[in-house]
Each structure stands twice: as structure tokens, then as C-alpha cells.
Amino acid sequence: MQFTTRPTLQGTFGMVSSTHWLASQSAMAVLEDGGNAYDAAVAGAFVLHVVEPHLNGPAGEVPILLAPAGGEVRVLCGQGVAPAGATVAHYRGLGLDLVPGTGPLAAAVPGAFDAWLLLLRDYGTKSLDDVLKYAIGYAEHGHAPVENVGATVETVRELFETEWTSSAEVYLPGGRSPRTGELLRNPALAATWKRLLAEAAPAGDREARIEAAREVWRSGFVAEALVRQSARPTRDTSGERHTGTLTAADLAGWSASYETPSTYDWNGWTVCKAGPWSQGPALLQQLALLPPELPAYGSAAYVHLLVEGCKLAMADREAWYGDAAEVPLEALLAAGYNAERRGLIGDEASCELRPGSPGGRTPRLSAHARVIAADDPAFSPLGVGEPTVAKWPASPVPGEPEVAVDGAVRGDTCHLDVVDRWGNMIAATPSGGWLQSNPVVPELGFPLGTRLQMTWLEEGLPNSLTPGRRPRTTLTPSLALRDGVPVMAFGTPGGDQQDQWQLHFLLGVALRARVRGGLDLQGAIDAPNWHTDGFPGSFFPRGMRPGSLTVESRMPAAVVEELRRRGHRVTVGDAWSEGRLCAVARDPATGILSAAANPRGMQGYAVGR
Numbered sequence: 001m002q003f004t005t006r007p008t009l010q011g012t013f014g015m016v017s018s019t020h021w022l023a024s025q026s027a028m029a030v031l032e033d034g035g036n037a038y039d040a041a042v043a044g045a046f047v048l049h050v051v052e053p054h055l056n057g058p059a060g061e062v063p064i065l066l067a068p069a070g071g072e073v074r075v076l077c078g079q080g081v082a083p084a085g086a087t088v089a090h091y092r093g094l095g096l097d098l099v100p101g102t103g104p105l106a107a108a109v110p111g112a113f114d115a116w117l118l119l120l121r122d123y124g125t126k127s128l129d130d131v132l133k134y135a136i137g138y139a140e141h142g143h144a145p146v147e148n149v150g151a152t153v154e155t156v157r158e159l160f161e162t163e164w165t166s167s168a169e170v171y172l173p174g175g176r177s178p179r180t181g182e183l184l185r186n187p188a189l190a191a192t193w194k195r196l197l198a199e200a201a202p203a204g205d206r207e208a209r210i211e212a213a214r215e216v217w218r219s220g221f222v223a224e225a226l227v228r229q230s231a232r233p234t235r236d237t238s239g240e241r242h243t244g245t246l247t248a249a250d251l252a253g254w255s256a257s258y259e260t261p262s263t264y265d266w267n268g269w270t271v272c273k274a275g276p277w278s279q280g281p282a283l284l285q286q287l288a289l290l291p292p293e294l295p296a297y298g299s300a301a302y303v304h305l306l307v308e309g310c311k312l313a314m315a316d317r318e319a320w321y322g323d324a325a326e327v328p329l330e331a332l333l334a335a336g337y338n339a340e341r342r343g344l345i346g347d348e349a350s351c352e353l354r355p356g357s358p359g360g361r362t363p364r365l366s367a368h369a370r371v372i373a374a375d376d377p378a379f380s381p382l383g384v385g386e387p388t389v390a391k392w393p394a395s396p397v398p399g400e401p402e403v404a405v406d407g408a409v410r411g412d413t414c415h416l417d418v419v420d421r422w423g424n425m426i427a428a429t430p431s432g433g434w435l436q437s438n439p440v441v442p443e444l445g446f447p448l449g450t451r452l453q454m455t456w457l458e459e460g461l462p463n464s465l466t467p468g469r470r471p472r473t474t475l476t477p478s479l480a481l482r483d484g485v486p487v488m489a490f491g492t493p494g495g496d497q498q499d500q501w502q503l504h505f506l507l508g509v510a511l512r513a514r515v516r517g518g519l520d521l522q523g524a525i526d527a528p529n530w531h532t533d534g535f536p537g538s539f540f541p542r543g544m545r546p547g548s549l550t551v552e553s554r555m556p557a558a559v560v561e562e563l564r565r566r567g568h569r570v571t572v573g574d575a576w577s578e579g580r581l582c583a584v585a586r587d588p589a590t591g592i593l594s595a596a597a598n599p600r601g602m603q604g605y606a607v608g609r
Helices: 021-032 037-051 088-093 112-123 128-141 147-155 157-162 165-171 187-203 206-219 221-230 248-252 281-288 300-320 335-342 495-511 521-526 557-565
Strands: 009-011 014-018 062-067 074-078 257-259 262-266 269-273 386-390 408-411 416-420 425-428 478-482 485-491 548-552 569-573 582-586 593-597 605-608
Touching (some): 009 014, 014 021, 014 037, 014 582, 021 037, 021 128, 021 416, 021 605, 037 062, 037 187, 062 112, 062 478, 062 485, 112 206, 128 206, 147 157, 157 165, 187 206, 187 221, 206 221, 206 248, 221 248, 269 281, 269 495, 281 335, 281 495, 300 495, 300 548, 300 557, 416 485, 416 582, 416 593, 425 485, 478 495, 495 521, 521 582, 521 593, 548 557
Antiparallel strands (some): 009 593, 014 416, 014 605, 062 425, 074 257, 262 269, 269 478, 386 408, 416 425, 478 485, 582 593, 593 605
16 A cells, blocks of 8 residues: 555544644534534634634635535635725726735625625534634634744734734734744634624524624624724735725625536546636646546656646636636637647647637737746745735745745635535635735734735736626635546645646546545645646736746656756755645445545644544
8 A cells, every 4th residue: 555644534424624633623523513514614614714814714715615415516606806996997096006915905805704604504504603612712712823823923023013003912912923832812803703693693593693693794893893994004015005995885785605616527527616716617627638648647748748738727717717707618628629729738848828719719918917027036936825915024934924025925725625424515715814914803803805916907807806806716626526426525725726736636536546445535635746837826926937847855856857858947845845635535335435634734634433
């Protein structure tokens, strides 16, 4: 049997995998208490807001893929839209060429909270009190933070102390950043959830109380505090102080919603993703670009093929994906179109940005999309995620956060997968609302998000900043079916790297030997991974590194040498630096459940029985 860092867990009762052990175990506790996968996911998600505040928060966003036992796969969109006042003309009038990477100008309508409550209402069985108690406990009584929470706070210490003082009150108590071995508390957040539950309590039954809580968020004390925060002048990555555009009407007028997933069939697998308001279809297109016969798994030819296919799919993402225009997705995934695109993949690495012309359409890119940043420190060789905040000192912890251009800090994202004994399955990728993205709203204990930084300040593009439209997000959870039956939920943090790492994982599951009669989830997660930045980045300052390829040092030297011979500009990163994958699975023939989690970063864990 192949060596892995951990076993692929197997059982029959329930499985959870997430990017933090406390979230995994809290979700498992809900399963043990009789809840289903959706109850468990909501509990785990709110714990992630507490224990990974540098990676996600309640005012961030989350795309969710859910597969109810015996039902159809659905997408639950927790990505909020641009406020009514967030126009290109307004931002241009402020002298901006890009949406700032931080501050209230970058805030979309918050989406995560409402999505989780809609999921609980429609698919859960537990009360809101039951699922929130874990997060309230950790916020009120404290949790032992992972190293990266304190490391992130240290990178923004000066900003917190001089500008974002409400954040200093939570994350620099007594002038000290969070430390391992000491408890970190967020009493304001605990008080917010307690007040929300108290105000919703008189509403009646379980569903009525959930609806009342959604209304408190949209138009009650939470909404009022969010609007006040948006109106406060705040220093952002432009170096200036700006107010945001979020209003009470924006909050009251938006709610999470369900959609049909985008899908692609490959070698007996059906892969389900969110639509092209996310980057999810880029994974589908990478599958469509694969030839009928693949090179040997892990070989230089295999890596070269996947990297070059990724560049083509991401070039199409830049030209065609977004919520501000109709996306020709059927044409982008068509066999003929991708056969033509596949013909562009030669033996040598490409350093060009080459969007296609699906159905004869003419591609259009942002003028900024071709900005080259070959030596830009915004591109971490570790590829750990998303530049999100103004920053001064270098991080004392390698990997995350990472120094970036203009003093930006790379944050990242979370992921959560659950499958229960009844066969319900869910994959979710919460992100945004990072502690380093905006000041903590003093009355609430959490900040606004910054997802609008992913839009362009040019009219007429699919991802142009447009009121009422979603910014295109990198968040991209996955569900996979075999013969029409859901068998696997998976995903990863990592910004633009998410669908690169997930493709290698999916192929690893599909191509590698099975273990214990089931899918080798852990082996596919542990396998050496890589990423390219050879296309425009989704986060401020939006540059690209043509021909770049970053690989883990565990990749065989002969493979690295051959990739360099083919013209890839290879950076060899740390041994365990590429990928943050989580996965759960269910064998429909036996009912056996399985799970695995990423060892990189030393905090993701799978649990189950």
C-alpha cells in the first residue's frame, strides 16, 4: 500500500473534512447529536468564522454545492452583489484604476451568513441555537489559535494600532497579537450571535426563527452596524481613506439563492460546479481540454499538459466569465471548441495569454489583464492564496500570509465537506470578510469583505463592476457523480490555484489505485502538486507571470529538469506548499463513507466513524 501522511478514513455513520480541526469536530458533534450533513456544515462554518478569522468571516461569501440523498445536485449561491452605488464611474471619479484590495469600497453585499441560514432552513433539521452554540462558545470562552492567526495580525499591527483601532481591540488585546497556547476570545462576536438568537426567538417554530434571524441580518441591528461601518472613511490599499457604497437598501434587497450546477462528463465522472460567476467552469474546461489518452500520471508530459490546459482555460475565464454579461458556457465546453484549443498545446511552454473565440465571438480582455509582473512579490512561490490587505513588516511565518506588492498580504480561504449516513453530501468554500480586509465592525466583532476587488473598472466586460451583479469569485467547491449518483465532495482554498489543485486531485482519484476497496482520497491529496500564475490574477494588483510554474520540492528532479527544458520558468517551493484539499466520499454500492484532509499547513483534519 502506498505511504500517505494519514489514512483515508472509512466508516458508515458520517464523515467531515475541513481546514480546521475544531470546525471538523464541531460538525461531527452535530452528526452525533442526530443532525444531518447540512446541520453539521452550518455549525462547522460558523466555527470557521471564529477560528480562522484571517481566512473567512460572516460578512464574506460562500458558494455551496449540495447533493441531498436521492435528490438533485444544487448550487447555493452565497456570493453577494455589488451595491447600487458601486459603479465604474464612481470609482473612476475617485481617481482609481482598480478597486482597492481592502476597505469599504471593496465590499460587496455580504453573502455567507444568509446562505448558511437558507441551507439550514431548507435542508437542515436542527435549530439555529443548536448549530450556533459551538461558535458562540469559542468566541465567548476562547480557543487556542493556530500560528497563522497571530502571524497575520503581526503583519498589520501598525495599521490596526494607527488606523483600524476597532480591529486592534479584538486582535491586539493588551497590545499582544494572538499566540498559540493562549486563548483568543471575541466577545463582541459572541454577543452578536446571542442578540440575534434572542431577537429571533419569539418568531415561533424552527423555520420561523431562522427567517427572523435572516431579517435581523438584512434590516435589523446587524444591517445598521454594517451600513455605519461602510460610511466610515477607511484607509485602503490605495493609500487613501475612502467610504463605501453599501446601503440599507442593498442589504435588505439581497438574499442567497439556488441554481442548477454547471456540469461536465469525463470518463464516467460527472463533475458539478457553480456557474461562470465563479471560476468553477474552468475546472470543467480543463477536463474538456484533456486528450483521450493521458501521459503517465505525475510525469513531465502529464504536468506540462495540465499546466498548458490550465493557461488556456484561465485565458477563457478572463475573456468570458462573469455575472455582468451572458457567458457562452455551452460553447466554451463544446468538444469541437476544445479540440481546437487543445491543438494550441505544443511541446514548449506558452508565455502568451490566448483566449479563444467560442462560436466565432471576439474575446475582449481588460487593458490591465495583460500587465506583466514577472518579478512582482505579489506572486508568492508558495501560491497560498489571495492578497488582501495593507501590510508593513515581513511575516514571521513562511507561507501564509505572504508579502505582496504595495504592502498587500496574502490571505486565503477555508473549505468544508460533509457526508452523512443517509447519503446527504455537501461541499462549501467559505472566504472573505478577513480580519485583514476591513476594520472590525465594533458593534459586531467581524469586518466587511472585499470581493469587489475582483471586478474591472472598465465598462462592457463580463466581470466589469456592475451594480446588482456578482463579482466573479475564485471560490469553487466541487461535487462528483458516478453513473448519476453523488460519490465525492471536495475543494480547497487557494484563490486562482483552486481549480488547478482540484484537477490534479480529481485525476489522482480517478487514475490511482484504490485503497481498502475505496477511493484513495488521501493519496491524491498528498501527491506532489503545482500551480501556474501565467494568467491575470484575480486579486489586487491583478498581474500575471508568463510561463511561471511553481512545484513542490517533492517532485522528482528529472521531472523538474524536463519541465525547464520545455520552457517552463520553474520555481521549486517547499515540500508541502501546494494545495489545501479536503474531500469526503460515499460508495453507493456499500454505503461506506470515506474522508481525507490536507496535511499542508498542519491544521486541516478529517474526522468520522
